Amino acid sequence: MNNDIYVVIEHLRGQVADISYIMLAAGRDLARETGGKLAAVLLGQNAQALAENLAADQVLYGENAALAEFTSDAYQQALAGLISENQPRAAFFGSTTIGTDVAGTLSARLNIPLVSSCSKISDGMIVSQICGGKIMAETKLADTTTLITMIPGGYKPEQGRGGPPEVKPVPVSVADLKVALNQYIEPEVADVDITKEKVLISIGRGIQTADNIELAQALADLLGGAVSASRPVVDQGWLPTSRMVGKSGQRVKPKLYLALGISGAPEHVEGMADAENIIAINIDPGAPLFDVAKYGVNVDLFDLIDPLIEAIEAAK
Numbered sequence: 001m002n003n004d005i006y007v008v009i010e011h012l013r014g015q016v017a018d019i020s021y022i023m024l025a026a027g028r029d030l031a032r033e034t035g036g037k038l039a040a041v042l043l044g045q046n047a048q049a050l051a052e053n054l055a056a057d058q059v060l061y062g063e064n065a066a067l068a069e070f071t072s073d074a075y076q077q078a079l080a081g082l083i084s085e086n087q088p089r090a091a092f093f094g095s096t097t098i099g100t101d102v103a104g105t106l107s108a109r110l111n112i113p114l115v116s117s118c119s120k121i122s123d124g125m126i127v128s129q130i131c132g133g134k135i136m137a138e139t140k141l142a143d144t145t146t147l148i149t150m151i152p153g154g155y156k157p158e159q160g161r162g163g164p165p166e167v168k169p170v171p172v173s174v175a176d177l178k179v180a181l182n183q184y185i186e187p188e189v190a191d192v193d194i195t196k197e198k199v200l201i202s203i204g205r206g207i208q209t210a211d212n213i214e215l216a217q218a219l220a221d222l223l224g225g226a227v228s229a230s231r232p233v234v235d236q237g238w239l240p241t242s243r244m245v246g247k248s249g250q251r252v253k254p255k256l257y258l259a260l261g262i263s264g265a266p267e268h269v270e271g272m273a274d275a276e277n278i279i280a281i282n283i284d285p286g287a288p289l290f291d292v293a294k295y296g297v298n299v300d301l302f303d304l305i306d307p308l309i310e311a312i313e314a315a316k
């Protein structure tokens with residue numbers, strides 16, 4: 001085993017996912033601890049241009065027609081070969097649908113440890129969220145190659161430092177695939193595109209009933225924004241799926257994300273951690289969203305909305 005740190009770059013339809021840039025920032029911290037190189041692992045077909053903004057010492061580029069579109073099967077085969085041959089100290093994956101699928105199965109396939117939901121590397125320890133962020137667990141790197149899935153929130157995304165990195169083509173072998181991409185199914189056209197809104201008033205289970213959504217809507221109207229939601233609100237049928245923020249919803253980057261009664265589970269944070277200003281309103285002082293928020297207010301949201309509306313109206 002060597003001391004190098006791999007970051008497996010997640011990309012889809014020509015776009016590098018933000019989690020890849022976050023992982024590169026975390027990988028840089030860990031490489032400093034281990035004394036190894038930081039290598040971005042980029043798999044695809046004709047995807048070399050995506051290497052340009054990757055802030056790594058080196059990009060290991062695996063080109064193969066079977067990797068033109070993501071399938072877990074092809075990624076697992078390519079990475080199993082690469083990791084067992086080169087034995088890096090650790091390999092990062094996004095804690096996303098793609099990353100958890102590949103990392104979990106690779107861990108079983110190669111019989112190596114997996115540390116999941118890592119948010120930070122601190123003094124050589126990997127800090128992970130468990131129980132939806134209510135408990136933080138610290139783990140030391142094992143004495144063998146370790147896989148890590150990374151959640152957003154602990155690092156600012158890091159893009160290209162000092163020009164394009166060195167790209168080193170690496171052989172990847174992929175054969176006898178059992179899964180192939182048939183087609184992309186585009187999401188239904190939304191009434192509001194929350195990914196384009198500058199202001200989002202986002203509601204969670206703390207909003208309690210569908211009738212209370214009008215309070216959030218009043219605030220959104222006043223600030224020229226839209227109402228978005230966590231998954232339980234959408235699962236109840238109170239808002240359409242197009243308003244859901246998170247792993248199974250939309251990734252949003254508004255200037256203001258005001259979260260009313262949202263706990264801050266990793267699956268939600270994945271979709272909003274890149275908002276410019278996050279304000280969390282919650283009655284629970286231990287709500288994990290306070291760790292991601294720029295400002296936090298530990299109050300009952302129903303005591304806050306009316307005075308807030310009055311204050312904004314007065315200030316206008």
Ligand SMILES: Cc1cc2nc3c(=O)[nH]c(=O)nc-3n(C[C@H](O)[C@H](O)[C@H](O)COP(=O)(O)OP(=O)(O)OC[C@H]3O[C@@H](n4cnc5c(N)ncnc54)[C@H](O)[C@@H]3O)c2cc1C
Nearest residue numbers: 204205206230231246247248249261262263267268283301
């Ligand atoms: C595979 C998978 C994918 C998922 N994808 C998503 C996703 O895309 N998006 C997503 O959001 N979730 C997703 N989830 C669900 C996620 O794990 C959480 O369950 C969900 O985000 C919790 O939503 P919440 O914060 O609204 O509810 P809760 O976790 O129940 O939190 C409600 C919060 O409201 C606070 N509260 C209650 N009353 C008040 C009040 N009066 N005033 C102020 N605060 C109050 C509470 O203290 C609590 O913190 C996914 C889960 C899985 C397993």
